Amino acid sequence: MRIQILASMLFVMAASARGAVVSYECTSFPEEIGWIRDTFCEPDRYLKNGWLFQHVESGCGGPPNGDRDSYVASVAQFEGEEEFFIEWHMQTTGDSSEIDGVAPALLSAWSFGPVLYHFTIAKDQVRFIRDFDAPTVWTDIEPDVPHTYRLELFGADLYVWYIDGQVIDSGIPGAAYPSFTPSISWRAKSWFLESTTQWDYIRYGTIPEPSSGDFDSDDDVDLDDYYFFQDCITQPNIDAGPGCVWADFDGDSDVDLIDFAHFQAAFTGSDG
Ligand SMILES: [Ca+2]
Ligand SMILES: [Ca+2]
Ligand SMILES: [Ca+2]
Incomplete structure (x- = not known):
């Protein structure tokens, strides 16, 4: 009897974890809804019209150690999810020469296992690193307009990366994700140059029917x-x-x- 009750409780927990999307719509500061903030030097940030703006300069540390404004959240509640997405809408003024310093903007789906999705975004170019040993993907983007980035993950079978609805890259991942103590992090950072990055939303969770x-x-x-x-x-x-x-x-x-x-x-x- 006790085992039955425990089993049904676990089922309820699994069901509620499955049916979910977590969205940050940039109408409040990220830490107000559970993102953990970490900064270096003194990044400026403000909210305006549903967007979060981050302004970073080659600040107190002197180049190449400028301002950094970072956020991270665990996505362990989605471990085992067979159809998972991350979508974000943003733009940055930062120069592509900053990409080697993992700046000006970054969104990373991290794990302690063999699977990783790591996007470094500049004004007119994006670098995509995956699973460390996979080939790095570079793509150009139109500057000075926001873009919609979307990653869809189907267990260990398939990943698809879109920008503005166009497939940029897809293939077989190193492992299913979210897995291996997964987390999503994003940030703006100055390596040598200043920039302003603005985010409209960051959403992740179960791919809807x-x-x-x-x-x-x-x-x-x-x-x-x-x-x-x-x-x-x-x-x-x-x-x-x-x-x-x-x-x-x-x-x-x-x-x-x-x-x-x-x-x-x-x-x-x-x-x-
Ligand atoms: Ca609903
Ligand atoms: Ca928004
Ligand atoms: Ca229709």
């Missing part, structure tokens, strides 16, 4: 899902991208008024 309207995989379609649905709305016949497959009810790649009508019909409120 296609055409479900249920962004956060908690088995309802409610106002929490609507917040993210709004981000996905496009003109008819415009591809809404991999981050919006869940919102495309009729499966024609856009998220238009027809999908919105489906979303309204599926809307259950939080009691599901």
Whole structure:
């Protein structure tokens, strides 16, 4: 009897851990919702219109040891998740010459095992390092506009990295992720030069069911899902991208008024 109760408790815990997305929407400082902050010297930062701005200079340590403003969170609650994503929307003014110093901007999905996803982002170029022994991937990006970065992970079978909905790299990972005491960290840093990095959001968790309207995989379609649905709305016949497959009810790649009508019909409120 005791074993049965324990087993059912474990099931509930596993189920609640599975159905989740963690989102930082940059409407408050990251540490207010559980990110752990770590700084070097005196980085400036401020919030404006739903964005977090970080300004870093080649400061008190003197080059090459400038300001750094870092955040980290454990993602151990997603260990064993078969379909995991990380998506972030940001831009930076930092020069690509800073990339060798792991600056100006970084987002890293780290582990103590053989699997790692490590993105160093400059104004017009991104470096992607994976699993240490895998070839480094470089890609150019359009400067002075924000980009949507998305990593999708399917157990030990497949990773896919997108920028603005276009596949930049994909393949077989070194291991499933999240695993091996996983954490996600991101930061702005000055190596030799100053820069300003701005973040609109950082979201991660279970990849939602296609055409479900249920962004956060908690088995309802409610106002929490609507917040993210709004981000996905496009003109008819415009591809809404991999981050919006869940919102495309009729499966024609856009998220238009027809999908919105489906979303309204599926809307259950939080009691599901
Ligand atoms: Ca935002
Ligand atoms: Ca939901
Ligand atoms: Ca559609």
